[in-house]
Each structure stands twice: as C-alpha cells, then as structure tokens.
Amino acid sequence: MPPRRFHEQYRQIQxxxxxxxxxxxxxxxxxxxxxxxxxxxxxxxxxxxxxxxxRGHFRTLAAGVPDRVRRLGPAGDRSGVVRIQVSDPGEGDxxxxxxxxxxxxxxxxxxxxxGRRMVSRNHVVHIAVNACPGDEPVPVARDARPNPAVAETxxxxxxxxxxxxxxxxxxxxxxxDYPPLARTRGDAQVAECDDDGILQxxxxxxxxxxxLVAAVAPHTDITVSNALNDAGAVLEHEFGEKLFDAVDAVDxxxxxxxxxxxxxxxNGRTDGLLGVDAFMRxxxxxxxxxxxxxxxxxxxxxxxxxxxxxxPGYEDAVLSVGALRADGxxxxxxxxxxxxxxxxxxxxxxxxxxxxxxxxxxxxxxxxTYDACRYGFSYPCTCHHPRHTGVLSxxxxxxxxxxxxxxxxxxxxxxxxxxxVAVGMIAAHMTAHGVRDPRxxxxxxxxxxxEFVDVRGAHRPALLPPTxxxxxxxxxTTARTR
Numbered sequence: 001m002p003p004r005r006f007h008e009q010y011r012q013i014q015x016x017x018x019x020x021x022x023x024x025x026x027x028x029x030x031x032x033x034x035x036x037x038x039x040x041x042x043x044x045x046x047x048x049x050x051x052x053x054x055r056g057h058f059r060t061l062a063a064g065v066p067d068r069v070r071r072l073g074p075a076g077d078r079s080g081v082v083r084i085q086v087s088d089p090g091e092g093d094x095x096x097x098x099x100x101x102x103x104x105x106x107x108x109x110x111x112x113x114x115g116r117r118m119v120s121r122n123h124v125v126h127i128a129v130n131a132c133p134g135d136e137p138v139p140v141a142r143d144a145r146p147n148p149a150v151a152e153t154x155x156x157x158x159x160x161x162x163x164x165x166x167x168x169x170x171x172x173x174x175x176x177d178y179p180p181l182a183r184t185r186g187d188a189q190v191a192e193c194d195d196d197g198i199l200q201x202x203x204x205x206x207x208x209x210x211x212l213v214a215a216v217a218p219h220t221d222i223t224v225s226n227a228l229n230d231a232g233a234v235l236e237h238e239f240g241e242k243l244f245d246a247v248d249a250v251d252x253x254x255x256x257x258x259x260x261x262x263x264x265x266x267n268g269r270t271d272g273l274l275g276v277d278a279f280m281r282x283x284x285x286x287x288x289x290x291x292x293x294x295x296x297x298x299x300x301x302x303x304x305x306x307x308x309x310x311x312p313g314y315e316d317a318v319l320s321v322g323a324l325r326a327d328g329x330x331x332x333x334x335x336x337x338x339x340x341x342x343x344x345x346x347x348x349x350x351x352x353x354x355x356x357x358x359x360x361x362x363x364x365x366x367x368x369t370y371d372a373c374r375y376g377f378s379y380p381c382t383c384h385h386p387r388h389t390g391v392l393s394x395x396x397x398x399x400x401x402x403x404x405x406x407x408x409x410x411x412x413x414x415x416x417x418x419x420x421v422a423v424g425m426i427a428a429h430m431t432a433h434g435v436r437d438p439r440x441x442x443x444x445x446x447x448x449x450x451e452f453v454d455v456r457g458a459h460r461p462a463l464l465p466p467t468x469x470x471x472x473x474x475x476x477t478t479a480r481t482r
Contacts, residue, residue: 037089057106079240127232170226186224216424236275323347347418
C-alpha cells in the first residue's frame with residue numbers, strides 16, 4: 001500500500017498533542033488539521049456575537065448543543081483571540097467536526113454584513129512533511145561540503161551585521177561544532193533523542209535552517225527560537241503569541257531585520273489566519289521583513305503566513321518563497337505555487353548542519369518513499385529517491401523501517417530550506433551594500449535578479465546564491481503538463 005503522507009503526519013502530530021483532539025479538514029479532505037470542538041474569535045464584542053449566534057443556530061436547527069457553547073479562558077495578551085467551545089472535543093473521530101462546520105456556517109451572514117471574518121477554526125500550524133520539509137533528512141559523506149557552500153568573507157562586519165530571527169525548532173547540542181554557526185545563538189532543542197537514543201523527527205530542522213543562512217551570509221547575526229519544538233506544531237491561537245514572544249526575546253532588543261519562518265498551514269481562505277492577524281498588523285508597521293516558506297503540498301491553495309505576500313498592505317513586509325528542484329531548472333515537485341508565491345530558491349537536496357559532529361546519532365525513518373513521484377513528475381525527485389521504509393507508513397509491521405546514522409551534515413529538501421537561502425541572500429545584500437532597511441534590500445535584490453523560472457505558468461525570480469551547486473537531474477522520459 002502506498003504511503004498516505006498527510007494521514008501519517010496527522011497521527012504523529014496528534015501524538016505530540018495528547019490533550020488536544022484534532023480533526024482533518026475541510027470535511028476529511030486532508031488539507032489541514034484543526035482543534036476539534038473549538039473556534040476562534042477576537043476578544044470583546046465579536047466573541048460575544050460569535051457565542052450568541054452559534055447558540056441561536058444550534059437551538060433553532062438542532063445542529064448542536066447550545067449549552068456547550070462557552071468561552072475557554074482569557075484571550076491571548078497580544079494575539080487578541082479567544083477560544084470558544086462549540087461541542088465536546090472528545091466526541092466523534094478525526095474525520096471532520098460537524099459542530100465546528102456548523103458554527104462557521106452560522107456566522108456566514110453576520111460576516112457578510114460586517115465585511116470581515118469574525119470566526120475561524122483553530123488550525124495547527126506546523127513544519128510537517130506536507131508543510132515545509134519535503135522529505136526526511138538523508139546522510140552525506142563525512143567529508144561532504146555544504147551546499148550552498150560557505151561564502152568567502154573579508155574581516156568582521158562590526159555593528160553592520162544583519163540580524164536574522166529563525167522561528168523554528170531549537171539548536172542541537174553540538175551546533176557549535178559547525179564553524180559557520182559561530183555567530184548563531186538561541187534556544188536549545190528540547191528532547192533531541194528518544195529513550196533509545198534515536199534522533200526524533202524534525203529535531204535539527206532549526207539548526208539546518210540556521211546553517212543555510214550562515215553559509216549564504218556568514219556575517220549575519222542569527223538567533224534561533226524554539227517556538228515550534230513539539231513535533232514542529234502549534235495551535236493557531238498560540239502561534240501569534242509565540243511570534244510576539246520570539247521577537248521580544250531577541251538579544252539586541254526590538255524587531256530583527258529579517259524573520260525566517262518555515263511553518264504554516266492552509267485554511268481554505270484567502271484572507272489570512274485569525275490567530276496571527278494582530279502579529280501581522282504589528283509587523284506591517286515595523287521595518288522587519290518576514291520571509292516565509294510557501295509549503296510543500298504541490299498546490300496553489302494559499303499557505304499562511306507566506307500568502308500574506310499577496311494581500312494589500314503586505315507586499316513589502318512579506319516575501320513568500322517556493323523551492324526549486326536540484327538543478328534549478330524548475331519548481332520542485334512538492335513546492336506550492338501560484339501568484340502568491342513571489343520568488344523561488346534552491347530547496348531540493350541542500351546540504352547543511354544537522355547533528356552528530358562528535359558522536360554519530362542514529363535516525364529511524366518515519367515515512368516510506370513512493371514508487372514514483374506522488375505529484376506525477378517524472379524526474380528523480382525525493383518522493384522516491386533515495387528509497388527507504390518508514391515506521392508510520394508500515395505500522396502494520398509488514399516491513400522493517402530503515403535506520404541511518406548522521407555525522408554532522410545532512411541533505412534535506414523542502415520550501416523550509418529554500419526560505420533560509422532567500423533570507424541569506426537578503427542578509428548578504430544588506431551587509432555587502434550597506435543597506436540597513438531589509439525591505440529595501442529585498443526590493444533591490446529582486447530588481448537585480450537576472451535568473452527567472454516558470455513554475456506552473458508563473459514567471460518568478462530565481463534567487464540563486466553564488467556558492468550553490470546545482471545537481472544534474474536527468475531529463476524526464478514523460479513530461480508532465482505544468
């Protein structure tokens with residue numbers, strides 16, 4: 001039986017959130033995950049309107065239990081959103097939640113008259129396989145070089161170094177054994193290995209990202225926040241607060257020049273995430289540039305927060321980044337695409353720091369590879385090469401999962417990693433040209449690009465670091481229409 005990657009990942013994330021029943025949406029379509037029995041609303045008058053309207057809807061149509069509709073705790077300090085329970089989260093299974101769907105439907109007319117959204121599911125924001133890494137890490141030879149290679153620099157940048165904040169998983173215990181990360185600091189990765197000493201899934205994701213930024217822009221001051229430590233997942237109502245907290249924790253104080261974010265979710269809408277609305281409005285008034293991963297669903301459906309790049313007022317504040325395949329000739333099979341993806345960077349088979357520099361660390365694959373590309377492409381993509389068997393794909397015990405050893409560097413793919421490549425290019429431009437405004441640096445960099453790529457009909461800039469080495473991809477025997 002072929003792997004069912006999204007549902008495998010659902011089980012993994014649900015295990016990381018044992019007290020929060022999750023549902024698959026919309027209507028078991030397998031596009032996103034959300035908290036069962038709960039909706040989000042802005043604190044204050046809007047939350048009261050949501051409560052009253054849902055109660056009335058349930059009472060009139062017998063679509064739910066009105067007495068179960070109640071507010072769950074106070075709103076977030078700065079996100080300004082509150083959770084409202086609309087049903088018992090323990091009822092039913094993961095195949096959607098009729099009470100939440102009914103609550104959203106009940107508010108449709110009210111929202112139409114108000115001209116704005118007032119209620120939302122409480123989505124799971126995550127870095128999972130169908131979100132930002134396109135595959136799992138692969139070992140490389142101990143003497144392998146990073147790709148992109150570490151750029152050559154002269155002297156020290158002094159006080160002119162660009163400041164980058166990576167919001168992700170934390171830094172591995174041995175990250176300082178990788179010299180390019182000498183200018184990196186931040187939160188430690190929590191629980192790197194399980195009780196058997198096996199590296200846990202997604203541990204090292206933030207370290208890998210920091211290594212890519214440091215390779216492309218060695219004179220950059222990098223801070224890593226471990227806001228996404230729990231299997232790389234967090235509920236939407238918490239995510240906005242965590243973004244504010246990560247900014248507050250930056251050592252130098254104040255907002256960073258660039259915020260690198262390799263996580264997100266779809267939500268079936270075109271107007272953003274309610275849980276991060278306050279953060280995004282605050283970001284818009286700052287000088288910080290948010291560079292966000294476009295996601296790995298091979299879809300044109302907006303993936304948030306990256307898709308804010310296409311909303312009015314956020315054009316300069318957000319850069320959404322898709323992934324190029326290993327040879328840079330086109331988009332990687334997994335990359336999201338569409339008008340809301342504003343640039344592409346190398347994101348397939350990149351090499352950066354993971355863990356195991358002093359003592360090799362074992363890893364057991366969680367997902368099996370496919371027999372062919374799961375998105376219909378015919379080039380040798382990471383869907384099926386290199387081949388391995390994973391625990392979650394073979395949970396019936398039909399095959400033994402593969403185990404590998406990491407000895408420092410690793411190869412990994414995803415828009416998760418195209419994003420820090422773009423971040424590094426912006427940071428390097430700031431340092432090289434003395435540009436202190438990161439949004440101006442982004443405009444100058446994109447204006448100067450002389451490489452472009454056509455991805456599913458969209459003509460977009462290709463951000464190719466000088467030290468990136470393309471990997472030859474054999475020509476396809478059967479072309480896919482893209």
